[in-house]
Amino acid sequence: MKAYLVSLAVGVVVGLLYNVVDVKSPAPPTIALVGLLGMLAGENAIPFIRHCIAYFAS
Template identity: 45%
Template sequence: MWGSMLLALATGLIIGVIFQSLKIPSPAPPFLGLLGLLGMFLGQNAVPWIKTLLNH
């Protein structure tokens, strides 16, 4: 799991550097994009947690 997260972070950093170097505008507002990613992360982690609670 950590390997995937580090790969995603590294990829995001590389793409960010490329976008900034080429003066390409970000495809999404940075703050809203981060909130969306946070929501996706929390949603993905909430499902197993809720299943565990319901099974006990």
């Protein structure tokens, strides 16, 4: 979890610097990032549901 928070913090700092310097970010468009988030959610949905079923069944 710590790695995710550090990654997010560094990304925010770099984004702020890009804005201050008035440079366009080389990151993909927001819609592509939303698609990637959906892919991650779908990939992790079945293991999460199995975990919940096992937890509540016991």
